[in-house]
Amino acid sequence: MHVDEATVRRIAHLARIKITDEEAAGLESELSAILDWVEQLDEVDTATVEPMIRVVPISLKQREDVVKDGEKADEIVANAPMSKDDFFVVPKVVE
């Protein structure tokens, strides 16, 4: 599967990563090579195979629906690059 430069740019935008023109050119060939390589999976007949959705056959546990943790807004914003009054601060999103 060859991915062209426009596709690389579209994917980069979906992934919210800014890429330079130089990076786009390099990624075009690198991503194409990786996708070509994984195409060998087409050799495997999986028509009747179920996808693996669980690594170990356990069912998820349920817990009591009670509050055990909280009241620590200061800890939650402690590592924020910008915060004010226990809120995260972001650039203006609504005019």
Add this chain to the structure above:
Amino acid sequence: MTDLTKLTLSEARDGLAEKDFSATELAQAHLDAIEAGNSNLNIYVLPTPDQTLAQAKVSDQRIAKGEAGRLEGLPLGIKDLFCTRGVRTTACSKILDDFKPTYESSVTQNLWNAGAVMLGKLNNDEFAMGSSNESSAFGPAVNPWRRAGSDDKLVPGGSSGGSAAAVAADLCLAATATDTGGSIRQPAALTGTVGVKPTYGRCSRFGIVAFASSLDQAGPITKTVRDGALMLKVMAGHDPKDSTSVDADVPDYEAGLGAGVKGLRVGVPKEYRIEGMSEEVAKLWEQGIAWLKDAGASIHDISLPHTKYALPAYYIIAPAEASSNLARYDGVRYGLRVPGKNLIDTYEETRSAGFGDEVKRRVLIGTYVLSAGYYDAYYLKAQKVRTLIKGDFDAAWETVDVVLTPTTPSPAFAIGEKSGDPLQMYLEDIFTVTVNMAGLPGISVPAGLSFEGTPLGLQLIGKPFDEATLLRAGQAIEDAAGRFPVPKRWWV
């Protein structure tokens, strides 16, 4: 006094119990070794000497009172993927910047509860994505081994390169590590150390920076199989904070090590005899078979027919899960922020500056295979292939108890030698990745030296939650092969 850093974990435990030395002396010996060697080896990205000595002091008090825990006073290195409360945790990525967790990972908490002492945070590939430790934002960790007659700097493998190098260079008694496609076993093989990747669900993933959640698993890197048994016992166990952690008894692995391998059925898969396997690795594999046979095991040829598809399926599943997990690094809640024109632009600038090349590559691959119209062709297909890979092993367990393979196709390579070609680097995991895909336990045990005088490992693969048998078989290989200490401390 003898050099305390040369002790194994279990020897140091016994020495502390006999009061041959104190926890503070043991900690100081390691801090001195780090101080002397770290600038050449780049193994610790953050030594924590104040905390080390404070914890050692508490251990000495507990030992004096007869209240020693299982790992009381034993100094360990911690991979920088484990969150440590109040101590900078970066996953060796710029994007986490100066992140100081306000909580502790469950695995490290288990270690501290048992009395262990932290020496600091260890280098690894950025977000554990790599097989050489070269993708770290702190620069590559260096393998303490060198090729005979050469001063070239070799990689320690990855992603747990700092963990493996630290153990090999005696800069800690043992280290924590994580393994998503081979990241414990491959660096262990390349540094002459023992690496245990437990069954998926054996160790809690809570507080470990996530890479690929259906594949990630924590485990130890140690100097001996016995040390691996001791560490795993403490690291493992059910944790309500991780819904995939399994509520099952954790046996006393160390107590079972001496039972030997008489009657053990060992499978040798023909599909691992790949083209391009070096002659020395092929020879070592034969040697391993002979050792286990001599110790009383029976050898059986088996087939794991979907082996060759494990790596390509992994390079769909792991990047897909990574692209989802790494979406959290948005420059808002923690870590780096690079201001942009608006919020979207801030995300894009931050992630562009914060992620390294390999991480970007994988996030983009993952975004692509999960994007509209491609999900069935890639991700779903890979999940189906994963079922077939697990099925191969399920069939094998009808006739054998463990599987023996080489850990890597070749020994440690020089820094820079493979970094230009991502696909070439991915092949490093060709023998280890099936184990993660099937959720099984695996161990790498040092077994011999390459023509270049650098270490090689053999891998044993076990049934789910049967780490005990794996460790017992690993002990048999160690007994036959002996240990492989680094011949020369050139870094001091």
